[in-house]
Each structure stands twice: as C-alpha cells, then as structure tokens.
Amino acid sequence: MDLFANLAHGFSVALTLNNLLFCFIGCIIGTAIGVLPGIGPVATISLLLPITFGQPATTAIIMLAGIYYGAQYGGSTTAILLNLPGEVSSVVTTLEGYKMARRGRAGAALTVAALGSFFAGSVATILVAASGPLLTQVALSFGPADYFSLMLLGLVISAVLAQGSVVKSIGMVVFGVSLGMVGTDVQTGQQRFTFGIPELSDGVGFVSIAMGMFGIAEIILNLERPEARSVMSGKVGSLMMTREEFRRAVPAVLRGTTVGSLLGILPGGGAALSSFGSYMMERKVSRGRHEFGNGAIEGVAGPEAANNAASQTSFIPLLTLGIPANAVMALMVGALIIQGIQPGPRMVEAQPDLFWGLIASMWIGNLMLLVINLPMIGMWVKLLAVPYRYMYPSIMVFCAIGVYSLQNNVFDVYQTVVFGIFGYLCSKLRLEAAPMLIGFVLGPMMEEHLRRAMLLSRGDPMVFVERPISAVMLGIAAVALIAMLMPNVRKGKDAALAEGG
Amino acid sequence: MSWALSRRTMLAGSIPACIASRGARAQAAAWPSQPIRLVVPFAPGGTTDLVARLVAAGLQERLGVSVIVENRAGAGATLGSELVARAAPDGYTLVMSNIASHAISPAVYRNRVRYNAVSDFAHIALVVSNPTVWVANPRAGIRTLQDAAAKARGPGGLDVATSGAGSSNHLMVVRMGQLLGVELNHIPFRGAGPAMQAVIAGQVPMMSDSLPSSVAHIRQGSVVAVAIASAQRHPAFPEVPTFREQGFDLASDSWFGLSAPAGTPAPIVARLNRETRAFVALPEVRARFAELGGTPGDLTPEGYADFVQREVALWAPLVQAAGATAD
Structure with missing residues (x-):
C-alpha cells in the first residue's frame, strides 16, 4: 500500500529527535497561549516566525502546526474553567463546559475535551493522509450559492434550537449579524457603521466581543452574588469521568468527529461551523439532551471533537491546493515561502518529507497534547480554588494584555469593556450571547457569499435552488423553520426546554 | 529574540543598546544602537508581511541590531502608515510602504487619511515589485x-x-x-x-x-x-505575452518598499538604502524573489520618492473611476 509506505516515511521524518523536540515546543507554546485569554495563534506564530528561519522547513512547519492545534486545545481549558472563549470554536465549549465546572465536574469536562480531541484528531489525520486530494474536490464543488445556503442553515438552526425565548434568540442572531456588518464592505469598499472611527473599518473584533460577552460579563455577574463564588471554589469534584459520563460521551465524540471532518474541508466558515453544528446536533439527538443548559457532557465532547477534527482537515486546502484556509495557515505559507518552498498543488510530489512528515507529526502532536494535558488537569482544576479577589483581577489583566496584543491597539481594550458591560446587561435580560456570536461570525460570510452568488448569476436568485447542494441546505432550513412555527411542535420544544431548565 | 541570530550579532546589538540607553537621545552618528521597529500595515501572512520579514532578517544581520516586525493592519493599510508618519524621525521606526498604503488607499480613504503619502515620509528604498x-x-x-x-x-x-x-x-x-x-x-x-x-x-x-x-x-x-502587465515579458514566464503585445496599453506593478517618517536624518536614510539594495541584490535573495515572480528594487531614496509620487498621481483618477472611494 502506497499510503502505509508514505505514512511510514512520514513517521521516519517526524520521529527524528529534532522534529520531535520542535513538535513538543510547538504544542507547549500552543497550549500556553491557548490558555492565556486573547493571545491567539496568529500573534504568537508571527512573533515566533524568526525562530524557524534557522531550522529546516519541515521542522519549522511542524512546530507552527503544533502551536496551531495546541492553541485550539488550550483554548477549551479557559472556556471550561473561566467562561473565557478565546476563539470561535471555544464559544460553544463555554455553554456546557462552564456549567459542568460550576457543578464541580470541571475535571471530567477537561478530560473529555482532551480524549475527544485526541480521538477526533487521530481520525482526521488518517482522513487527510488517505483522501486529501479527493476531499479537495469536495471543497472545490462548493460554490458561493452553496456556501450561502450552508451558512443560512447554520443561522436558522441556531435560532431554532437556542434556549429560552425564540423571539429573543432570533433577535440576538439578527443583532450579531448587524454587528458583523460593521466595517469595510468587501464588494464596494464602502465604510459601513464605522462612525468615522478608523479602527472600526476592519470590523468589530471577535475576541473583544467573545471576551466581553462571556468572560468579563461573568466576572461582573459573580461579583454580584458572593454565595455563588464560594460554592464554586468549594467544590472541585472528582477529576475522572464517571462510567456513565464516559458512556454518554462516546457517541457524541463519534458524531462530532464526523461533523468536524466534513466541515473542516470548507475554507473560511468550515471550522467555525463545525463546533456550532456539533453542539446543535448533540442538543437534538443525544441521550442527555434534556440536560443541555445545565452542563451536559455531550455538549463538551461533541463540539471539542468536531473542532479538533476540523482543525486537522482544514490543512487539506493548504496541502493540496496551496490555498490557506485561515490566517494561521497564511502565516505558514509565509514561513514556507521564506524557506524557499512554494506551497501549491505540487507540494505532495515535490516535498514528500514535508507533506508526510507534517501529517505524521499532526498525530504525534495530538498524542503529545494528550500526554501534556491529562496530568495537568488536576492543576488546572485547582486554579478554581484560587480566591476570587486574586483571580478576577489577574483574569482582567490577562484579557487586557491579550486583546491589546491582537493589533497593538488600545481601542480593542475599550471595545472589550463595552461588550463586557453589554454582556452583563444581556445576562440580566436573559438574552443569550451565543446566538449573537454565531450571527456575528456567520453573518458577514453569508452576506459575502450571497452577493458573490448574485454577481455571478447576474442578479438571478434562482441560482440558490438550481444548484443541488444549495437546494438541499435551503430545504433543511425551511423544514426547521416550519417545524418551529408549527404550534404543536413549538409546545413540545418549550416543554423539553423547561424540563432541561 | 531570534535563535537564528548569531552570537556575534547579538553582542553587537546589545552592547551599543546599553550605552545608548544612558544617553538622552541616540545620535545619528551612533545609529543604529537599539532595536528597529518595522511596521507592516497589513495582517501577518500576506505578501507585504512576507517581504517585510525577509527584509527584516536581512537588515538585522547587516545592521547588527534587532529588526522587529510589527503588524498594524486596518483601514486599507492606512492605520499602520499613519502611525509611522507620526513617529519620531530617529531611524528606529520604519514602515513597509506599498502600493496600497502609499498610492491607492490615500485616494480611497481621501477624507480620512491623515498623512500625505509623499511629503510625510522619508522614502528609503524600493524593495521589490511584482x-x-x-x-x-x-x-x-x-x-x-x-x-x-x-x-x-x-x-x-x-x-x-x-x-x-x-x-x-x-x-x-x-x-x-x-x-x-x-x-x-x-x-x-x-x-x-x-x-x-x-x-x-x-x-x-x-x-x-x-x-x-x-x-x-x-x-x-x-x-x-x-x-x-509588465513593460517587457517576465523572465520567469517568457512564454506569457504582455498586455501591450496584445494591443492593450496597460502596465501595473504592485510594489513594496521601506519608508521612514519625514525628517529622518539623511545619513540614516542613505545607510538604510545602501543596506537594503545590497541585501535584495544578493543572489539568493534575487532567486527567492524571482521564484515568486518579483523584481528586486534598485532605486536611490530620491528615486523611490519620485516613484511614489508618480504612483499617487497614477492611481487617484482610477480610484475615482472605479467609484471605490470610502466616504
């Protein structure tokens, strides 16, 4: 088998001492920056890029990849423990993960996140190795109309399945979409809703919103109720998952891996959609769905697996087409070009060491992450026992540093403050932040694809129903909407939610 | 900063830095004595960022001080450029000037750009054009x-x-x-x-x-x-005809260069120009650029300043025609 020969070659490259060392360094740095709120992989990789100049290209890219998925992984730690999502994907993890932590199951949440990620990462790595070029064709078959319909489906489902009042959640989705409209219009270059503030011309910062609405708002809320604080620090709970939790997590991880592997191939929206998609799916089909909103383990296991699978398969467009799927990948392309390697369709043949070495190191990196993180869970959970008068100020300081480091601009810090206050008000009014963030992330992409599809079709909206992929997505979205609007189904949903709390 | 730095370079960089920090202000004669900040007005990962990192590595070696790339993206590359236009003209803050920040965006954001792409900068050298x-x-x-x-x-x-x-x-x-x-x-x-x-x-x-x-x-x-869209066929792609050969009078390069705030002492500008031109003329750097289809720049500071001025005059009417102004 070619595949096994190639993988064996890859492992022989990845298992050299130097490459192992740099993979390890990358994973450690990645985990660390993932844990530190706000400091993302883009800032870190751009800072560390000069280090890699002195190393062979394969080593450099192995380290950068380690930072990338290490950060994905570390991000879930703060999301679970402190309600601080650093990235789009970890927004979903806060929903059930933080609730689990409050119930004293932080250890179990972290463990399932680690194991689920490792499993999903392993499966996705094999997928990349076995059928990367084939999957490229799937990505290429998605046109603007199909992307639009996929995003619309995501928004509709997130509104339909949100907790509490449907009107409120639709309102938050719409508000999120409007926030996403701020900035320079991609098609015409016009400024929209920027009020003459140059910093807003590239839009409102995601990290500012996520940190403000979740982390900072949560801190303000906790200051309000001293009793809740003491409950949490008193109850750290057992670190290991119970047998029951494990049984519930397994199917969620399997579903999450499937969803993530598929969506990760689509550049741009794919990785963001994967964890939302998996969360929504678990909420609908898992055995523990009645517990959602109260710390259901499926709500951590599924999205974490999906997110990790997607971050592996998102390498496919980069490795087979030479087209970076996100900013981190773009930086890796930069690193390769500086090394004198032109990433592109011929990289598999021209640079087999690099290609197969990277794939093998992905798996080794995932294993390392597991080994690094499992023993650390006990330490992370102890963090919750730190008195709040020390912890809150330090979280605020780290948030401020992290947000500032994104653009080296104080404006982002002010933005975070504004969204912190707004997030607090939303909590008081029982308005959910998650649908707003989904709207914020998906809205602009949806608009972009909508307008591009219309430009290409010369203004003919039929393109959305003529293309089979798009038509299927729209069909599912329509069914979901109708189901929500039908009174008896509505009643069932409300009852289910009331039961779930 | 960088492990790729040789120990000698590090020493050369750190010792003068210690001395300079005691003095009130670095003298032009003692320049460079502290790390140089190279502002990239785009996010990491793009072509501008890439070119900047190559140049930063080269200048770092030649000048003996760290050259730190700082990404300040936003508003069509005008945020980072404005920052540099207002920075102290001491040779320690540079910007990766480019066709967006110094020719097109000033026309696109004509009511909001608070710098003049020509007069607010001491233009140093053209690095590469594609x-x-x-x-x-x-x-x-x-x-x-x-x-x-x-x-x-x-x-x-x-x-x-x-x-x-x-x-x-x-x-x-x-x-x-x-x-x-x-x-x-x-x-x-x-x-x-x-x-x-x-x-x-x-x-x-x-x-x-x-x-x-x-x-x-x-x-x-x-x-x-x-x-x-070059004047002659490109050496890397000799089989691809130009626009002019096919009957359309069009030529357009995207370009990247180094600029400092206006008022930067002439000896510093001259030194930076010399080092940059020498660096991009190195065979391995030329080869790297050539793989990407780029031509290394070889202009004096005055030559580059004239070049920027011509580009500003060239693009403004086209921005108008495209209706791409943002106000």
Whole structure:
C-alpha cells in the first residue's frame, strides 16, 4: 500500500529527535497561549516566525502546526474553567463546559475535551493522509450559492434550537449579524457603521466581543452574588469521568468527529461551523439532551471533537491546493515561502518529507497534547480554588494584555469593556450571547457569499435552488423553520426546554 | 529574540543598546544602537508581511541590531502608515510602504487619511515589485486577451475575480474595462487565496492577480496565464505575452518598499538604502524573489520618492473611476 509506505516515511521524518523536540515546543507554546485569554495563534506564530528561519522547513512547519492545534486545545481549558472563549470554536465549549465546572465536574469536562480531541484528531489525520486530494474536490464543488445556503442553515438552526425565548434568540442572531456588518464592505469598499472611527473599518473584533460577552460579563455577574463564588471554589469534584459520563460521551465524540471532518474541508466558515453544528446536533439527538443548559457532557465532547477534527482537515486546502484556509495557515505559507518552498498543488510530489512528515507529526502532536494535558488537569482544576479577589483581577489583566496584543491597539481594550458591560446587561435580560456570536461570525460570510452568488448569476436568485447542494441546505432550513412555527411542535420544544431548565 | 541570530550579532546589538540607553537621545552618528521597529500595515501572512520579514532578517544581520516586525493592519493599510508618519524621525521606526498604503488607499480613504503619502515620509528604498497577471481557468476557453474581450462583449459578459475591492488588481479590471469600452463583471474576494480557489474550481473564469499568489498555480497548470502587465515579458514566464503585445496599453506593478517618517536624518536614510539594495541584490535573495515572480528594487531614496509620487498621481483618477472611494 502506497499510503502505509508514505505514512511510514512520514513517521521516519517526524520521529527524528529534532522534529520531535520542535513538535513538543510547538504544542507547549500552543497550549500556553491557548490558555492565556486573547493571545491567539496568529500573534504568537508571527512573533515566533524568526525562530524557524534557522531550522529546516519541515521542522519549522511542524512546530507552527503544533502551536496551531495546541492553541485550539488550550483554548477549551479557559472556556471550561473561566467562561473565557478565546476563539470561535471555544464559544460553544463555554455553554456546557462552564456549567459542568460550576457543578464541580470541571475535571471530567477537561478530560473529555482532551480524549475527544485526541480521538477526533487521530481520525482526521488518517482522513487527510488517505483522501486529501479527493476531499479537495469536495471543497472545490462548493460554490458561493452553496456556501450561502450552508451558512443560512447554520443561522436558522441556531435560532431554532437556542434556549429560552425564540423571539429573543432570533433577535440576538439578527443583532450579531448587524454587528458583523460593521466595517469595510468587501464588494464596494464602502465604510459601513464605522462612525468615522478608523479602527472600526476592519470590523468589530471577535475576541473583544467573545471576551466581553462571556468572560468579563461573568466576572461582573459573580461579583454580584458572593454565595455563588464560594460554592464554586468549594467544590472541585472528582477529576475522572464517571462510567456513565464516559458512556454518554462516546457517541457524541463519534458524531462530532464526523461533523468536524466534513466541515473542516470548507475554507473560511468550515471550522467555525463545525463546533456550532456539533453542539446543535448533540442538543437534538443525544441521550442527555434534556440536560443541555445545565452542563451536559455531550455538549463538551461533541463540539471539542468536531473542532479538533476540523482543525486537522482544514490543512487539506493548504496541502493540496496551496490555498490557506485561515490566517494561521497564511502565516505558514509565509514561513514556507521564506524557506524557499512554494506551497501549491505540487507540494505532495515535490516535498514528500514535508507533506508526510507534517501529517505524521499532526498525530504525534495530538498524542503529545494528550500526554501534556491529562496530568495537568488536576492543576488546572485547582486554579478554581484560587480566591476570587486574586483571580478576577489577574483574569482582567490577562484579557487586557491579550486583546491589546491582537493589533497593538488600545481601542480593542475599550471595545472589550463595552461588550463586557453589554454582556452583563444581556445576562440580566436573559438574552443569550451565543446566538449573537454565531450571527456575528456567520453573518458577514453569508452576506459575502450571497452577493458573490448574485454577481455571478447576474442578479438571478434562482441560482440558490438550481444548484443541488444549495437546494438541499435551503430545504433543511425551511423544514426547521416550519417545524418551529408549527404550534404543536413549538409546545413540545418549550416543554423539553423547561424540563432541561 | 531570534535563535537564528548569531552570537556575534547579538553582542553587537546589545552592547551599543546599553550605552545608548544612558544617553538622552541616540545620535545619528551612533545609529543604529537599539532595536528597529518595522511596521507592516497589513495582517501577518500576506505578501507585504512576507517581504517585510525577509527584509527584516536581512537588515538585522547587516545592521547588527534587532529588526522587529510589527503588524498594524486596518483601514486599507492606512492605520499602520499613519502611525509611522507620526513617529519620531530617529531611524528606529520604519514602515513597509506599498502600493496600497502609499498610492491607492490615500485616494480611497481621501477624507480620512491623515498623512500625505509623499511629503510625510522619508522614502528609503524600493524593495521589490511584482507585475499583475491575468489568469484564466483552463476550461474557460480564454487563452488570449482577445478571447477575454470577445467574452466580455458577448451576452453574459466576463466575470473577473480579484483579491478585493480597491486593490490594484481591481483597478486593473476597471482600466481594462475602459479600454474595452465594456464593463467587466468584477467579483471581489477576501484575499487572493479564496479568489484563486474559485478560479481553479471554475466558478469564476478569470482573475486579475499579483504574480506571487499565482506563480505556483500557473506552473502547475491549474490556471492559464493570459497576459502579464509588465513593460517587457517576465523572465520567469517568457512564454506569457504582455498586455501591450496584445494591443492593450496597460502596465501595473504592485510594489513594496521601506519608508521612514519625514525628517529622518539623511545619513540614516542613505545607510538604510545602501543596506537594503545590497541585501535584495544578493543572489539568493534575487532567486527567492524571482521564484515568486518579483523584481528586486534598485532605486536611490530620491528615486523611490519620485516613484511614489508618480504612483499617487497614477492611481487617484482610477480610484475615482472605479467609484471605490470610502466616504
């Protein structure tokens, strides 16, 4: 088998001492920056890029990849423990993960996140190795109309399945979409809703919103109720998952891996959609769905697996087409070009060491992450026992540093403050932040694809129903909407939610 | 900072830095004595960032002090450029000036840009320039600009993808439309990557792109190079005819250079110019640029300043014609 020969070659490259060392360094740095709120992989990789100049290209890219998925992984730690999502994907993890932590199951949440990620990462790595070029064709078959319909489906489902009042959640989705409209219009270059503030011309910062609405708002809320604080620090709970939790997590991880592997191939929206998609799916089909909103383990296991699978398969467009799927990948392309390697369709043949070495190191990196993180869970959970008068100020300081480091601009810090206050008000009014963030992330992409599809079709909206992929997505979205609007189904949903709390 | 630094360079960098910190202000004669900040007005990962990192590594070695790349993206590269225009003219803050920040964006953001791309900077050196290339999907049936013109005049018109509205690639589409007398259907994307993917997938038949982001795909044959917008044929792609050869009087380069705040002492500017030109003329650097389809710059500070001035005058009317102003 070619595949096994190639993988064996890859492992022989990845298992050299130097490459192992740099993979390890990358994973450690990645985990660390993932844990530190706000400091993302883009800032870190751009800072560390000069280090890699002195190393062979394969080593450099192995380290950068380690930072990338290490950060994905570390991000879930703060999301679970402190309600601080650093990235789009970890927004979903806060929903059930933080609730689990409050119930004293932080250890179990972290463990399932680690194991689920490792499993999903392993499966996705094999997928990349076995059928990367084939999957490229799937990505290429998605046109603007199909992307639009996929995003619309995501928004509709997130509104339909949100907790509490449907009107409120639709309102938050719409508000999120409007926030996403701020900035320079991609098609015409016009400024929209920027009020003459140059910093807003590239839009409102995601990290500012996520940190403000979740982390900072949560801190303000906790200051309000001293009793809740003491409950949490008193109850750290057992670190290991119970047998029951494990049984519930397994199917969620399997579903999450499937969803993530598929969506990760689509550049741009794919990785963001994967964890939302998996969360929504678990909420609908898992055995523990009645517990959602109260710390259901499926709500951590599924999205974490999906997110990790997607971050592996998102390498496919980069490795087979030479087209970076996100900013981190773009930086890796930069690193390769500086090394004198032109990433592109011929990289598999021209640079087999690099290609197969990277794939093998992905798996080794995932294993390392597991080994690094499992023993650390006990330490992370102890963090919750730190008195709040020390912890809150330090979280605020780290948030401020992290947000500032994104653009080296104080404006982002002010933005975070504004969204912190707004997030607090939303909590008081029982308005959910998650649908707003989904709207914020998906809205602009949806608009972009909508307008591009219309430009290409010369203004003919039929393109959305003529293309089979798009038509299927729209069909599912329509069914979901109708189901929500039908009174008896509505009643069932409300009852289910009331039961779930 | 960097492990790639040799110990000698580190020593050379740190000792003068200690001395200088005791003195009130670094003298031009003692320059450079502390780390130099190179502001990139774009996010990490783009071509500007890439060129900046190559230059930073080269200057670091030649000047013996750290050259730190700092990304300050936003508002069509004007935020970072404004920051440098207002920085102290002491030779320790530089900007990677480029066709966006110093020619096109000042026209696009004409009411909001608070710097003059010519007079608020001491322009140092042109680092590299890349021609624009028009590529097509191999199955689109476009091999020459005549084919493209025929499609544009035909019933459905011609879709042309670019890396974004207001980019030099977009303005090329506008100029081509003016020459053809028929409007091309401009399809902007967020960056060259997604646009190229749409062309390879056949969703858009044609793209106006900077050469570096197209090189690998042209070599692979996943897209066909139809015309190159340089004065002569490009040495790396001698088989690709120019726009002029095909009867369209168009030439357009995207370019990247080094600039400092106006008032930076002339000896510092001269030294930076010398080191930059020497660095980009190194065979291995030339080869690196050539792989990407770029030509290293070889202009004096005055030459580069004139060049920027010409570019500003060239692009402003086109921005107007494209309706791409942001106010």
